[in-house]
Amino acid sequence: MTHTLRSLSTLLADGKASSVELCRDYLARIQALNPTLNAFITVDADRTLAEAAAADARRAAGQAGPLTGVPVAHKDIFCAEGWLTTCGSKILANFVSPYDAHVIEQFKAAGMPTLGKTNMDEFAMGSSNETSFFGPVKNPWDTARVPGGSSGGSAACVAAGLAPAATGTDTGGSIRQPAALCGITGLKPTYGVVSRYGMIAFASSLDQGGPMGRTAEDCAWLLNVMAGFDVRDSTSLERVKEDYTRDLTKPLAGLRIGLPREFFGEGLSGDTARAVEAAIDQYRKLGAETVEVGLPNSRLSVAAYYVLAPAEASSNLSRFDGVRYGYRTPEYRDLTDMYEKTRAEGFGAEVKRRIMIGTYVLSHGYYDAYYIQAQRLRRLIANDFAEAFRQCDVILGPTAPTTAFRLGEKADDPVQMYLSDIYTIAVNLAGLPGMSLPCGFDGQGLPIGLQLIGNYFAEAKMLNVAHQFQLATDWHARAPQGI
Amino acid sequence: MSLSIDDVQRIAKLARIRVNEAEAAGYQTQLNGIFGLIEAMQAVDTTGVEPMSHAQDLSQRLRADAVTEPDRRQAFQAVAPQTEDGLYLVPKVIE
Numbered sequence: 001m002t003h004t005l006r007s008l009s010t011l012l013a014d015g016k017a018s019s020v021e022l023c024r025d026y027l028a029r030i031q032a033l034n035p036t037l038n039a040f041i042t043v044d045a046d047r048t049l050a051e052a053a054a055a056d057a058r059r060a061a062g063q064a065g066p067l068t069g070v071p072v073a074h075k076d077i078f079c080a081e082g083w084l085t086t087c088g089s090k091i092l093a094n095f096v097s098p099y100d101a102h103v104i105e106q107f108k109a110a111g112m113p114t115l116g117k118t119n120m121d122e123f124a125m126g127s128s129n130e131t132s133f134f135g136p137v138k139n140p141w142d143t144a145r146v147p148g149g150s151s152g153g154s155a156a157c158v159a160a161g162l163a164p165a166a167t168g169t170d171t172g173g174s175i176r177q178p179a180a181l182c183g184i185t186g187l188k189p190t191y192g193v194v195s196r197y198g199m200i201a202f203a204s205s206l207d208q209g210g211p212m213g214r215t216a217e218d219c220a221w222l223l224n225v226m227a228g229f230d231v232r233d234s235t236s237l238e239r240v241k242e243d244y245t246r247d248l249t250k251p252l253a254g255l256r257i258g259l260p261r262e263f264f265g266e267g268l269s270g271d272t273a274r275a276v277e278a279a280i281d282q283y284r285k286l287g288a289e290t291v292e293v294g295l296p297n298s299r300l301s302v303a304a305y306y307v308l309a310p311a312e313a314s315s316n317l318s319r320f321d322g323v324r325y326g327y328r329t330p331e332y333r334d335l336t337d338m339y340e341k342t343r344a345e346g347f348g349a350e351v352k353r354r355i356m357i358g359t360y361v362l363s364h365g366y367y368d369a370y371y372i373q374a375q376r377l378r379r380l381i382a383n384d385f386a387e388a389f390r391q392c393d394v395i396l397g398p399t400a401p402t403t404a405f406r407l408g409e410k411a412d413d414p415v416q417m418y419l420s421d422i423y424t425i426a427v428n429l430a431g432l433p434g435m436s437l438p439c440g441f442d443g444q445g446l447p448i449g450l451q452l453i454g455n456y457f458a459e460a461k462m463l464n465v466a467h468q469f470q471l472a473t474d475w476h477a478r479a480p481q482g483i
Numbered sequence: 484m485s486l487s488i489d490d491v492q493r494i495a496k497l498a499r500i501r502v503n504e505a506e507a508a509g510y511q512t513q514l515n516g517i518f519g520l521i522e523a524m525q526a527v528d529t530t531g532v533e534p535m536s537h538a539q540d541l542s543q544r545l546r547a548d549a550v551t552e553p554d555r556r557q558a559f560q561a562v563a564p565q566t567e568d569g570l571y572l573v574p575k576v577i578e
Contacts (some may be wrong), residue, residue: 094562095562096562098555098558098559098561098562099555099558190538191537191538191539192538192539192541205536205537205538231544231546234543234544235537235539235541237539237541297527299523300523300524300527302520303520303521303522303523303524304524306517306520306521307521307524314498318499321499322564323563323564323571323573324559324562324563324571325562325563325564326562326564327564328564328565332574333574334574334575334576335573335574335576336499337574338573338574339499340499340500340501341501343498343499343500343501344500344501344502347500352498352500352502352510353510353513353514353517355498355500356491356494356495356498356500356510356514357514357517357518357521359494359497359498360486360490360494360514363494363497369525370521370524372534373524373525373527373529374524375534375535375536376529376532376533376534376535377524377527377529378534378535379532379533379534379535380527380529380532382535382538413516414513414516414517415516415517415519415520418517418520430538431537431538431539432538456538456539
């Protein structure tokens with residue numbers, strides 16, 4: 001089951017398979033392998049097959065789009081009407097969404113059935129998928145290892161062929177880092193390109209939904225579905241609709257690739273450094289030139305992020321109080337007691353840590369020293385990228401400092417876990433698009449991710465740069481054995 | 484800087500999260516570790532740098548003052564822990 005969206009689209013268009021048949025095949029694979037991988041929180045075969053039958057009827061009526069009938073899995077952060085939508089948390093473990101996120105509406109309009117809701121770190125806070133209330137996801141390349149996070153269920157299900165593609169969200173690396181650790185391709189668009197309406201909020205100024213697939217071409221097709229202006233998201237950008245596949249086939253001759261020296265220093269594993277160097281050589285063969293660039297303030301991105309993201313999270317997660325939806329503690333004396341117990345019992349340890357950090361940095365007397373200082377650093381980080389893009393078309397480096405680590409290895413050490421996102425966080429702070437694509441394997445057979453960072457709205461260019469690499473290499477076509 | 488157990492309890496109170504004594508010690512260690520990471524920020528002189536709240540410097544959009552939402556109270560209250568006659572029920576707050 002290593003079909004690309006193009007091959008599935010062709011199968012359906014040629015009448016060689018129906019959407020119902022495709023969905024049955026994927027659901028059977030989910031049933032067989034999900035007990036091992038735990039990539040899905042919710043599977044609802046009847047609902048999926050009903051959506052598939054509707055897609056087949058639409059095709060029979062001559063109203064099919066290119067992806068009508070192709071199924072997709074959705075990260076459990078996207079509200080989908082009638083589907084359990086948990087965000088990986090006990091506090092939403094009983095929440096059946098009464099409405100659709102904008103992204104879900106877009107997939108429905110395209111006629112793409114939902115295969116299920118994928119597992120994730122609780123409220124997208126994590127880099128290993130171990131903070132999920134529903135248990136960790138296993139990496140299909142080695143089930144003793146993490147898939148990365150927070151979109152770990154989406155990454156694992158695509159890598160293992162349980163779904164042809166999936167949605168993810170990325171606040172500090174949550175699409176790119178799991179894509180790297182699971183050997184798939186994932187893209188975080190420019191902030192504001194994909195609507196956040198119905199996407200359960202973590203850090204609103206950083207959160208961005210995006211596609212996760214086997215190839216850059218698949219991601220381009222998916223982004224065509226996901227992107228679009230939505231009046232219900234106050235930061236959605238009002239732009240002319242783009243075709244993200246338009247530049248895929250352009251040659252790379254003359255492309256200027258920026259190599260940030262800060263991304264190739266201390267902390268980067270040898271195998272990852274070698275794979276990224278080999279990718280750079282491949283790009284030179286494809287006609288690209290390289291130029292060294294500096295991102296001197298990027299070393300402060302993790303620190304600034306762990307002020308800004310928890311601050312916004314502490315505010316966003318105040319809505320979970322046991323009144324309007326979700327879990328409520330069974331016994332309480334008064335209103336405050338109900339709030340405090342509901343939240344203590346409903347949130348996991350990492351979410352509580354981040355709410356407390358956020359509460360502290362926003363509290364009286366600390367706001368300027370932490371929150372405003374972090375916002376100033378954010379400006380410096382964004383300025384570094386603006387300077388770098390004067391010298392190059394795209395920036396290239398590793399996605400993550402290491403390949404997939406062992407389950408439990410960093411679970412008790414939040415600071416070590418946070419450093420998994422050292423190369424991805426600056427991109428969110430600047431609001432730039434970033435993507436990860438497979439570029440090799442380490443000595444233990446674990447996939448390595450290559451990160452591309454583009455200027456604002458350069459998604460089509462990045463997808464072109466990634467697609468040309470995938471035409472010349474076959475890293476993206478490798479699949480885990482024994483799964 | 485270093486948070487005391489009292490600081491942890493004060494923050495937990497502000498955040499409306501019940502933290503017992505045994506948990507407070509664990510949070511103290513972990514939060515101080517995280518603040519150790521955050522403190523790296525303070526070494527940078529940011530005088531004159533404009534704080535950045537969003538990537539695209541947007542202003543809030545305005546819309547016509549018209550009703551656009553349909554009434555879906557029943558559907559939205561169906562997921563609430565406790566409701567009655569269209570109202571959300573909470574413990575009594577005024578004697």
